[in-house]
Amino acid sequence: MGLNLVSETYPYPWISLPTDEELADTGKNICYYDWVRAYTLIGVDEASTKVDPLIVNGGFETGNYTGWTGWPSPYDLEFTSEEAHVYSGTYAVHIVGAQGLEQIVFGLKPNTDYTLSCYSKVVSGSMLLEVKDGATGVISCTEPTYTRKSLNFTSDNSKRVTIYYNAMSENDEGYADDFELVETNPVSEPQNETVMFNEKLYFSESANVKTALPSLAFLITYMANANREINLQLYNSDSVLVGNQKYLALAGFGKKQFIMQLDSLLSPG
Numbered sequence: 001m002g003l004n005l006v007s008e009t010y011p012y013p014w015i016s017l018p019t020d021e022e023l024a025d026t027g028k029n030i031c032y033y034d035w036v037r038a039y040t041l042i043g044v045d046e047a048s049t050k051v052d053p054l055i056v057n058g059g060f061e062t063g064n065y066t067g068w069t070g071w072p073s074p075y076d077l078e079f080t081s082e083e084a085h086v087y088s089g090t091y092a093v094h095i096v097g098a099q100g101l102e103q104i105v106f107g108l109k110p111n112t113d114y115t116l117s118c119y120s121k122v123v124s125g126s127m128l129l130e131v132k133d134g135a136t137g138v139i140s141c142t143e144p145t146y147t148r149k150s151l152n153f154t155s156d157n158s159k160r161v162t163i164y165y166n167a168m169s170e171n172d173e174g175y176a177d178d179f180e181l182v183e184t185n186p187v188s189e190p191q192n193e194t195v196m197f198n199e200k201l202y203f204s205e206s207a208n209v210k211t212a213l214p215s216l217a218f219l220i221t222y223m224a225n226a227n228r229e230i231n232l233q234l235y236n237s238d239s240v241l242v243g244n245q246k247y248l249a250l251a252g253f254g255k256k257q258f259i260m261q262l263d264s265l266l267s268p269g
Contacts, residue, residue, distance in 0.1 A: 055163070056103065061091055068102065072099065075099045077095055077101060079091045080175070085121070087119040087146045087175075087177035087178055088119075095167050096167070097167055097171070097172060098167055098170050100167060102163065104162050105162070106159065107159065110157045110158075111157065115150050115184045116131055116163055118148075118180070121145060121175040122142050122144060125173065126168075128166050132164065133161060134156050134161035135161045137151050137153040163179070199225060201230065202222075215261050218258055219258070222254055224249055230249050232260065243260040243261065
């Protein structure tokens with residue numbers, strides 16, 4: 001994770017973000033940072049369910065061997081983008097004669113049931129969908145139109161498996177797309193309880209009045225469950241508005257230093 005911090009010496013809102021060279025210019029940026037936080041906000045009732053697929057490039061959308069290895073060497077597999085031969089997306093793999101494709105998949109749970117699937121289309125002969133090196137299983141694919149083929153197996157303690165899609169003879173030819181490896185009967189993990197703030201806003205210290213400017217400086221602390229607009233207004237003893245300032249407080253815990261320019265002088269005390 002990389003992080004660039006920008007001091008407020010650039011007009012805001014920015015037309016464009018400062019370049020790395022500008023950030024390194026000490027004539028523009030002379031700051032010290034003691035504590036920095038970074039976080040991702042999600043809806044209060046929204047659980048984060050995104051899970052990275054176990055198989056890399058399972059739909060061949062890179063249009064190349066990324067994540068996969070052909071065999072035997074030398075091999076000559078085609079990644080076709082012809083619409084008639086692609087099940088979904090942009091690419092599918094085309095295998096002709098006594099060769100195939102394999103991938104070592106890591107991150108499996110030990111002694112767990114998994115389902116390996118793909119969409120297969122066979123032009124001639126048959127193709128094999130297979131797992132080895134961490135589990136054992138094989139099925140034959142013969143359907144002439146794209147058909148979902150699936151293979152169930154149980155992982156061992158190695159937490160890995162090698163998957164294959166291959167043609168065993170020179171007369172075999174087929175296409176495959178959208179490989180997927182998932183737990184057969186996944187157990188839902190308990191979601192962390194969403195913590196809600198008791199929303200509050202308070203002055204963290206006494207205001208510092210500068211009568212000559214005139215201005216009023218003060219620090220506020222807030223806790224918010226969603227982005228909130230803070231609108232601070234200051235009235236004199238005659239109920240006349242002498243200062244007004246707005247600030248967008250992002251959801252979470254934060255502090256903000258305000259310097260409010262006043263419309264009239266204040267009397268000391």
